[in-house]
Amino acid sequence: MKILVCGGAGYIGSHTCVALAARGHEVVIFDNLSNGSEDAVQRVRKLSGRPLAFVEGDVRSLESLRMVLSDGVDAVIHFAALKSVSESCSEPLAYFDNNICGTIRLLQAMDGAGVRNLVFSSSATVYGDPQVVPIHEGAVLQVTNPYGRSKLVAEDLIRDLCGARKDFNATLLRYFNPVGAHPSGLIGEDPLGTPCNLMPYVSQVAVGRRPRLNVFGGDYSTPDGTGVRDYIHVMDLADAHVKAVEQLNSSSGCQAINLGTGHGVSVLELVRAFEQASGRDIPYTIVDRRPGDVAACWADPSKAFEVLGWKAKYGVRAMCEDAWRWQLANPNGYRRH
Numbered sequence: 148m149k150i151l152v153c154g155g156a157g158y159i160g161s162h163t164c165v166a167l168a169a170r171g172h173e174v175v176i177f178d179n180l181s182n183g184s185e186d187a188v189q190r191v192r193k194l195s196g197r198p199l200a201f202v203e204g205d206v207r208s209l210e211s212l213r214m215v216l217s218d219g220v221d222a223v224i225h226f227a228a229l230k231s232v233s234e235s236c237s238e239p240l241a242y243f244d245n246n247i248c249g250t251i252r253l254l255q256a257m258d259g260a261g262v263r264n265l266v267f268s269s270s271a272t273v274y275g276d277p278q279v280v281p282i283h284e285g286a287v288l289q290v291t292n293p294y295g296r297s298k299l300v301a302e303d304l305i306r307d308l309c310g311a312r313k314d315f316n317a318t319l320l321r322y323f324n325p326v327g328a329h330p331s332g333l334i335g336e337d338p339l340g341t342p343c344n345l346m347p348y349v350s351q352v353a354v355g356r357r358p359r360l361n362v363f364g365g366d367y368s369t370p371d372g373t374g375v376r377d378y379i380h381v382m383d384l385a386d387a388h389v390k391a392v393e394q395l396n397s398s399s400g401c402q403a404i405n406l407g408t409g410h411g412v413s414v415l416e417l418v419r420a421f422e423q424a425s426g427r428d429i430p431y432t433i434v435d436r437r438p439g440d441v442a443a444c445w446a447d448p449s450k451a452f453e454v455l456g457w458k459a460k461y462g463v464r465a466m467c468e469d470a471w472r473w474q475l476a477n478p479n480g481y482r483r484h
């Protein structure tokens with residue numbers, strides 16, 4: 148297939164491009180480089196052993212999208228979005244513009260070009276504060292911040308378009324907590340500034356970029372009092388995208404699918420696993436809970452297996468080992484211009 152990967156220069160997109168190329172698909176990366184880098188694209192090419200096309204452009208530009216879609220694209224994977232919960236609370240309009248308007252433009256361009264297959268990056272954030280774990284796709288959808296709203300609205304827009312165009316197929320992939328890196332150590336997560344998420348923060352402590360970790364809350368009703376999440380290796384996510392995009396031609400309508408391991412891991416369990424993987428101490432202090440955090444959240448991933456034949460292969464050990472290999476080899480992340 149010829150696949151347009153919007154946001155393919157970013158963290159999950161870059162790993163997915165490598166996995167798509169390994170399956171023999173033709174990949175076109177489309178990214179405005181607001182959080183991705185050309186260095187990542189170069190490394191994706193190196194890992195793929197192929198000259199993958201890269202177009203610098205914005206998903207809010209109908210004209211740029213029309214250009215890249217005019218050339219026989221079979222499917223689109225839409226990763227392009229802003230993703231910081233805290234930033235979305237201070238800059239909600241930027242999030243609505245990028246994530247909602249960007250999705251509308253992409254749908255318009257696909258509709259105009261007759262491209263009928265879409266895989267969309269959604270998030271477990273659409274479940275808000277879950278009433279029951281593990282979380283099933285049929286759980287109540289609710290959001291607690293503007294980032295989450297942008298994902299939920301985008302899901303609704305895609306679902307409505309599928310309702311109106313019977314030949315339009317979409318899979319909404321709801322990721323739990325993506326972590327880890329390609330086992331080569333060539334590509335990985337490269338947050339700008341201070342990381343908000345646990346794994347990149349822990350790995351920057353291990354490599355000496357930050358003195359210690361603040362553990363947000365030690366009094367949750369979880370086995371060790373710290374927050375429990377479903378961490379999922381980015382290589383497993385990449386594999387799920389390949390399966391989802393390949394399956395689109397034989398599916399119809401819009402389906403939402405959780406991507407997680409189905410296992411909860413606490414903050415302290417992850418810290419210990421990272422210490423083992425890196426051989427370094429991770430000093431930490433337990434501080435107040437972070438506003439908006441839930442105690443425990445993990446997926447029921449059974450639908451992914453039923454529909455896509457996918458289940459996670461990697462555990463926390465591999466997630467930490469691969470994240471550490473990437474961090475050690477690239478202590479300052481990618482080259483950015």
Ligand code: NAD
Nearest residue numbers: 154156157158159179180181182183205206227228268270
């Ligand atoms: P990322 O920031 O590394 O990648 C997103 C890419 O999209 C970047 O390369 C960025 O430059 C590009 N981009 C952003 N806005 C764009 C625009 N208007 N036009 C063109 N390109 C644009 O993020 P990621 O972690 O790889 O996340 C990918 C997707 O998965 C996002 O939609 C995110 O919301 C979703 N998601 C991520 C996580 C996570 O923890 N990483 C969890 C759940 C869902």
Ligand code: UD1
Nearest residue numbers: 232270272324325343344345348361362363374414439440
């Ligand atoms: C966060 C987002 C979620 C998004 C996900 C992407 C919030 C409220 N939620 O999820 O919408 O989809 O990232 O990966 O921001 N922790 C610490 N110290 C730190 C960082 C985190 O103790 O420095 C703890 C948190 O309290 C939590 C766990 O680690 O218990 C995981 O946190 P994080 O990696 O930020 O992910 P989520 O909060 O689950």
